[in-house]
């Protein structure tokens with residue numbers, strides 16, 4: 435697993451409509467040790483997705499540096515896996531083939547990549563759906579496939595941009611519990627973007643609150659693991675931490 439380090443990172447976009455430059459991120463510095471789970475929260479437009487897209491290597495930064503395992507990011511790479519809200523599974527491929535796609539691209543022979551894909555599907559209780567096509571799955575099942583498809587590449591860093599935003603509340607809680615369990619087992623470094631404060635606190639070791647392109651505050655989440663909703667819903671520390679982060683987001 436690799437560490438992630440942002441050093442005085444900034445991003446300026448040219449706003450076509452206003453005809454002027456817009457600075458979306460100013461001087462962001464953040465160190466994420468290998469294997470840590472960090473959530474980023476903040477009001478709409480504060481720059482969350484911009485950070486993620488730069489770490490993924492999809493867009494260049496305007497200033498500063500992004501180091502993955504100490505090496506500067508120059509573009510997308512297999513060491514970083516990305517899961518979006520509107521994840522795109524290949525509709526013409528089965529679930530097994532979708533999950534095995536990354537390993538296939540890395541030249542892993544079919545028998546071996548099918549085994550890898552089955553192992554990951556098993557992790558999220560979808561072994562039985564291996565031969566189905568994405569349109570035969572519910573939204574929650576598709577989202578699980580999206581998560582394990584990224585994990586099957588064994589990325590050092592998992593970048594997640596509101597991956598559970600479009601599923602119902604019940605499924606979402608199950609996905610959150612599954613993600614924490616998988617993270618504990620595999621320990622990738624995770625950057626998880628969300629608008630949902632309880633989700634951010636439930637998942638992370640640390641919550642970064644962003645405001646207008648700056649880091650407003652970082653809140654450590656020393657809650658015990660495994661994290662299970664039935665236990666945390668009534669937990670005073672969980673409620674205190676969520677209230678603290680919520681107050682920061684509201685002030686942001």
Ligand SMILES: Nc1ncnc2c1ncn2[C@@H]1O[C@H](COP(=O)(O)OP(=O)(O)OP(=O)(O)O)[C@@H](O)[C@H]1O
Pocket residue numbers: 447448449450456458476477478479480481482483484485
């Ligand atoms: N391609 C672009 N061109 C111009 N401005 C952009 C572009 N992408 C983002 N921005 C601007 O940069 C700022 C940060 O956007 P970003 O999408 O990173 O915010 P966000 O915190 O992820 O928002 P949300 O929570 O609504 O997804 C916003 O003001 C946005 O309008």
